[in-house]
Amino acid sequence: MKKILSLLLCAALVFSLAACGGSGSSSVSSSAGAAAGGSSASQGGEAPLIGYSLNSMDSTMKQMADFFEETAKAAGWEPVLLNANGDVSAELSNVESLINMGCKAVVIMGCDNEGSAPAVKACGDAGVPCIVAGRAINADEASYYTFVSGDHHLAGEVQAKFVNDYLAANPDTVLNVGFIYGQSGSSSVAARYQGFEDDCLSLPENEGRVNLVAEQYAEFDAEKAYNITTDMLSTHPEINCFVTQTDDQAGGIINAIKAQGLPVEDFLIVSIDCSSTGIDYLKSGELDATVLMAMRQLAVTAADYVQKALDGETVEKANPIPEYYQLATAENVDELLKANGMA
Incomplete structure (x- = not known):
């Protein structure tokens, strides 16, 4: 099992390098390498693997990925981040890979309101708690744990x-x-x-x-x-x-x-x-x-619900994040970033 998991993670890393070169459809965080070394719960270690399925890797999502990784590591987890580059087929494949890696929960920022539903369903079918983050996905409520987002x-x-x-x-x-x-x-x-x-x-x-x-x-x-x-x-x-x-x-x-x-x-x-x-x-x-x-707050809130899922808690299906959107101008942007923990 350890050998298979390591091979899967190495394959994901290959996709990561391809995506950085502009030709691939998936990417994975560097922490997955550490996970392959034997730190995940599925390999007998203490840190559970937590999957993050990202819809793209533009400048905003790169920053979002950093916050996801930061909050996951702070919680003592091994985050694995995969990027679909806006392709729902790649997204489904990524989520299936995260499930097969033994992720204990998966956070999905979906590519498409309708087209991302199969990725959510894959989590539900596998019994893996799915936290839908940022963008609503029209999936059966039974397929996901909760939806966290701003208005x-x-x-x-x-x-x-x-x-x-x-x-x-x-x-x-x-x-x-x-x-x-x-x-x-x-x-x-x-x-x-x-x-x-x-x-x-x-x-x-x-x-x-x-x-x-x-x-x-x-x-x-x-x-x-x-x-x-x-x-x-x-x-x-x-x-x-x-x-x-x-x-x-x-x-x-x-x-x-x-x-x-x-x-x-x-x-x-x-x-x-x-x-x-x-x-x-x-x-x-x-x-x-x-x-x-407030991307850092989205990452923190998603992590809170990952922990609740790991603890077996029952939660509401939708959990809004107040004041998620705030006006930024040249005059207030530095102060605003600091106030939201993003600087």
């Missing part, structure tokens, strides 16, 4: 408030918005947009002052956001505001504006994540605002 509608509300405050401070300004969504098929993406629509686009007082002129999905990809922005600027030269759902996409937007020879300062650009990428653009003055996701 994604609130993320859009925070963006809306920033835009509304900008309009109040600039009463002669009319904003023509290009909205660039994240991943298609994601309930969190839909909820974020709905929050922005409800609290900004649909407000009677904003009629004629905020116009949604173009919208498209960029799948949380900077290059796609770049190409979409280029097309939008060509088709709708009146656009002077971009609202997007990830800092990587904001980077694509900013670079596309620059490539057109247009002044970035002429555009209001609002994002979500407060990742290292977003922070750099905030401090350069090219990004006006982003929405901090």
Whole structure:
């Protein structure tokens, strides 16, 4: 059994190296190597293996992975992190690998609201507690232990408030918005947009002052956001505001504006994540605002429920994280990161 487990972990590490080179679909944390050395409970040691299935490895998810790994190690576990690169087939394969490795629980940040359900079901079928984190997955409740997340509608509300405050401070300004969504098929993406629509686009007082002129999905990809922005600027030269759902996409937007020879300062650009990428653009003055996701708190909360699962406790099927989304600007970002344990 030890030899088989070691081979599985080595295979996962091969996927990790391939993914770092841009050609693979999976990645694994370095702590899996330690697990292969015999520290997991399934191998007779004291530290249980805990699996983490990540939907991607953009700048935000890299930071999220660090927090997951940090909190798992602090709890005395051996974390194994696998990356699906947005592919639900790879996600299912990753989760099956985590189960076969002997993980005592699996945390899933799903690729797709519907398409990730088989990965959750695999955990349920194997009797492995599954903690769905960050993004809802339409799986049978019997298949997972609990769902922990912030209120994604609130993320859009925070963006809306920033835009509304900008309009109040600039009463002669009319904003023509290009909205660039994240991943298609994601309930969190839909909820974020709905929050922005409800609290900004649909407000009677904003009629004629905020116009949604173009919208498209960029799948949380900077290059796609770049190409979409280029097309939008060509088709709708009146656009002077971009609202997007990830800092990587904001980077694509900013670079596309620059490539057109247009002044970035002429555009209001609002994002979500407060990742290292977003922070750099905030401090350069090219990004006006982003929405901090309290990623460390998500990792801590997920770890709390992993422990409850290991202890055999019964919990609610949904456990929201209060104040998960907060506005970040160049002026408050350092203080905000410290307050949320992210600096």
